Amino acid sequence: MNLKIIWMDFVYSVKAWYRSKGGMFWSLAFPVILILLFGAIFSGIGSSKYTIYIQDQDQTEMSMMFNATLNATKLFNINIVKADVNVTEFIKEKNIKSLIVIPAGFQQTIQESHTNPSARVDLQFYFDPSEQTTTQVIRSVISSILQEMNKNLSQSRTIIGVREISTITENFNFIDFFLPGMIGFTIMQGAIYGSIERNTKYRKDGILRKLLTTPITRTEWILAKMLFMMFLAALTTALITIIGILVFGMTVNITAWVIIVIIATSFLFSGMGMLIGRFVKEEETADTAAGAISFPMMFLAGTFFPLEQMPGFLQTIAHVLPLYYVNEALRNSMIYLNQNESLINGAVVIIFAAVFFISGVLLTKWKED
Amino acid sequence: MIEQRFKCPNCEEIATFYGNPGETKVVTCAACHMKGRLTISGEKQDDAVAIEVSHLKKVYGDLIAVNDISFAVKKGEIFAFLGPNGAGKTTTVEMIESIRTPTAGSIKLLGKDVKTQFNDVKEKIGILPQEFHSFERLTVRETLVYFLNLFKKKADVDEIITSLDLTSHKNMLYKNLSGGLKQRVGVAISLVNDPEIIFLDEPTTGLDPKARREVWGVIAELRKKGKTVFLTTHYMEEAEFLADHIAVIFKGKIIAEGTLEDLIRTYGQSSVMHIKKCVNAPEVIEMLKQEGYDEISSEGNGDIAIKIDYKERVLDILSHLRHDCIEYESLDIRRSNLEEVFLRLTGSKLTEDTA
Numbered sequence: 001m002n003l004k005i006i007w008m009d010f011v012y013s014v015k016a017w018y019r020s021k022g023g024m025f026w027s028l029a030f031p032v033i034l035i036l037l038f039g040a041i042f043s044g045i046g047s048s049k050y051t052i053y054i055q056d057q058d059q060t061e062m063s064m065m066f067n068a069t070l071n072a073t074k075l076f077n078i079n080i081v082k083a084d085v086n087v088t089e090f091i092k093e094k095n096i097k098s099l100i101v102i103p104a105g106f107q108q109t110i111q112e113s114h115t116n117p118s119a120r121v122d123l124q125f126y127f128d129p130s131e132q133t134t135t136q137v138i139r140s141v142i143s144s145i146l147q148e149m150n151k152n153l154s155q156s157r158t159i160i161g162v163r164e165i166s167t168i169t170e171n172f173n174f175i176d177f178f179l180p181g182m183i184g185f186t187i188m189q190g191a192i193y194g195s196i197e198r199n200t201k202y203r204k205d206g207i208l209r210k211l212l213t214t215p216i217t218r219t220e221w222i223l224a225k226m227l228f229m230m231f232l233a234a235l236t237t238a239l240i241t242i243i244g245i246l247v248f249g250m251t252v253n254i255t256a257w258v259i260i261v262i263i264a265t266s267f268l269f270s271g272m273g274m275l276i277g278r279f280v281k282e283e284e285t286a287d288t289a290a291g292a293i294s295f296p297m298m299f300l301a302g303t304f305f306p307l308e309q310m311p312g313f314l315q316t317i318a319h320v321l322p323l324y325y326v327n328e329a330l331r332n333s334m335i336y337l338n339q340n341e342s343l344i345n346g347a348v349v350i351i352f353a354a355v356f357f358i359s360g361v362l363l364t365k366w367k368e369d
Numbered sequence: 370m371i372e373q374r375f376k377c378p379n380c381e382e383i384a385t386f387y388g389n390p391g392e393t394k395v396v397t398c399a400a401c402h403m404k405g406r407l408t409i410s411g412e413k414q415d416d417a418v419a420i421e422v423s424h425l426k427k428v429y430g431d432l433i434a435v436n437d438i439s440f441a442v443k444k445g446e447i448f449a450f451l452g453p454n455g456a457g458k459t460t461t462v463e464m465i466e467s468i469r470t471p472t473a474g475s476i477k478l479l480g481k482d483v484k485t486q487f488n489d490v491k492e493k494i495g496i497l498p499q500e501f502h503s504f505e506r507l508t509v510r511e512t513l514v515y516f517l518n519l520f521k522k523k524a525d526v527d528e529i530i531t532s533l534d535l536t537s538h539k540n541m542l543y544k545n546l547s548g549g550l551k552q553r554v555g556v557a558i559s560l561v562n563d564p565e566i567i568f569l570d571e572p573t574t575g576l577d578p579k580a581r582r583e584v585w586g587v588i589a590e591l592r593k594k595g596k597t598v599f600l601t602t603h604y605m606e607e608a609e610f611l612a613d614h615i616a617v618i619f620k621g622k623i624i625a626e627g628t629l630e631d632l633i634r635t636y637g638q639s640s641v642m643h644i645k646k647c648v649n650a651p652e653v654i655e656m657l658k659q660e661g662y663d664e665i666s667s668e669g670n671g672d673i674a675i676k677i678d679y680k681e682r683v684l685d686i687l688s689h690l691r692h693d694c695i696e697y698e699s700l701d702i703r704r705s706n707l708e709e710v711f712l713r714l715t716g717s718k719l720t721e722d723t724a
């Protein structure tokens with residue numbers, strides 16, 4: 001292997017890229033514009049409804065009545081959490097801001113209160129102290145509902161109370177979610193389209209045939225191109241991260257693992273580009289095919305919008321899409337500091353990368369038929 | 370005792386025989402069993418052969434794109450592979466360049482078998498693929514330096530730029546060049562490793578006549594520098610203008626081969642004199658027939674064409690015309706060309722657009 005040739009090819013790729021307005025736009029300007037735009041749109045609009053999670057461990061008429069009353073205020077998006085879910089973990093994992101648990105025995109205690117003067121049941125209200133307004137609103141609504149209920153049950157004392165539990169989740173918002181997605185998406189686009197250009201346009205233009213008759217080997221050429229893809233990925237990641245920190249005051253955590261995932265992502269989608277170029281030989285058609293694959297994937301893999309907001313069958317589809325694992329790995333590592341989740345998802349990315357890249361290299365060739 | 374290679378005139382098999390210089394011997398072709406007499410010339414021919422192709426064949430499904438062809442290209446010559454679209458030119462050169470794999474047959478480049486030893490000759494050849502288009506956003510000079518850096522053997526890039534008259538364009542991006550310049554840069558790229566053999570696949574197709582002439586000039590220069598050039602083209606003027614040796618390929622077969630003179634002598638007609646708008650044409654024809662010119666044709670509009678077997682007859686005809694005070698508009702003598710040779714051989718024209 002001739003490292004000089006690899007380096008030389010890399011330098012010329014950078015030069016050519018630097019001169020290409022399209023290349024510069026898609027790998028740098030576009031993600032920045034999108035981050036600024038989406039960041040501005042989604043931070044400006046305050047939700048008029050508050051999202052609240054309820055776990056009903058009691059499952060009785062009384063507990064349902066409480067739910068219905070809460071719902072009737074029309075102030076909340078109410079999400080039901082299954083009774084057997086461990087709420088502390090659930091809150092941590094999903095980054096939940098407010099959750100109410102109706103404990104088992106809720107109805108029974110209330111009924112007993114007629115005969116037992118010391119009977120009392122407490123709802124548990126998990127809240128995020130950093131979300132002050134939201135917590136304040138929910139707190140006052142709950143207490144007024146309970147006040148009403150208590151009055152009906154007994155004139156004198158509190159039978160249904162609230163125990164507040166402060167949760168230490170971090171305060172993540174849309175931009176936190178969006179930034180890693182944008183990094184993954186930009187790297188994917190650059191890798192797929194770059195790879196397609198090399199495997200369709202360069203073939204048609206005779207460049208691959210020309211190279212075949214020079215001493216450069218395909219391995220050297222592929223390594224040089226991957227070096228270039230990593231350069232682009234590094235540039236994109238750095239730029240997007242800096243915007244996140246400077247403009248949105250984010251805390252972004254770049255670790256060695258994040259870099260590994262990003263490298264694997266470059267390999268993954270370069271491999272995918274090779275495969276597309278292998279089967280769709282004409283450049284424009286191949287670009288269209290790449291768009292037809294990457295754009296739906298972008299939405300379905302939870303790049304811009306959380307999967308939880310999508311219908312169930314779409315969430316199932318997400319789990320076969322490579323970009324989904326890229327998003328999850330980057331997000332958990334860069335933002336949520338959830339290293340275990342990141343490791344699992346990142347491992348899936350590496351496996352996808354190996355499969356796509358190796359089959360891409362094996363199935364494409366420079367020789368003509 | 371020296372070794373010498375011969376090509377069988379019957380089946381084109383290339384065989385090696387041994388003998389003393391000047392010795393004449395009767396040999397039998399191993400492939401077709403034809404007997405023949407040959408004289409060992411004494412010059413070491415092996416060194417003189419740049420490309421040697423024998424029984425080369427390429428099949429695509431039902432189509433035989435290249436059908437059992439054999440030929441040799443001598444060092445230092447411009448060899449033109451002339452044929453119409455789809456004749457099998459690119460398939461053949463790309464097999465020689467190891468880009469495509471032959472169905473059958475063998476190819477030697479500078480004595481090395483292309484199938485197994487191609488890497489040994491990469492440094493010694495330079496190719497320009499058909500419809501080549503280089504990296505769009507590198508300048509002419511950067512493009513040349515890029516390809517130069519791939520080779521161990523390096524020519525002087527600035528010298529190439531000067532000799533191909535690219536100096537004023539060397540800092541232009543490749544994508545902004547005109548078609549003719551792109552082709553010239555393509556030829557320049559094929560020279561960066563100072564190769565011994567240069568393959569140019571239709572280097573002038575699609576160019577206007579001026580740009581074409583410029584590329585021809587560049588190719589003619591290569592011969593002066595002692596390079597071997599393998600040129601494919603479907604322009605017969607290109608082959609006529611440049612080639613030392615021409616092989617005409619048609620439907621995957623080489624149907625004629627030799628120098629331009631050889632081809633015209635063997636397959637062409639003799640020269641023809643055309644008299645335009647002759648005043649009493651029928652009388653003139655009658656008169657010439659009596660003088661013994663039998664191959665005369667006339668269009669009926671006063672135009673007469675007379676076959677000239679040997680050049681003295683030109684004067685003869687002229688003096689007859691003058692003697693009888695025959696009036697005509699114009700007169701010219703045309704030599705037979707490759708177009709006619711091709712027409713003769715295949716019954717079809719080589720190209721529609723001969724610029």
Ligand SMILES: Nc1ncnc2c1ncn2[C@@H]1O[C@H](COP(=O)(O)OP(=O)(O)OP(=O)(O)O)[C@@H](O)[C@H]1O
Pocket residue numbers: 369429432434452453454455456457458459460461499603
């Ligand atoms: N990869 C391929 N698969 C199938 N058929 C092919 C392939 N390559 C060439 N052919 C066929 O082989 C024949 C010879 O093609 P080739 O490209 O060698 O012709 P050519 O003489 O170079 O023509 P042109 O002047 O158009 O370049 C054509 O009929 C062509 O369609």
Ligand SMILES: [Mg+2]
Pocket residue numbers: 458459460499570571
């Ligand atoms: Mg061709």
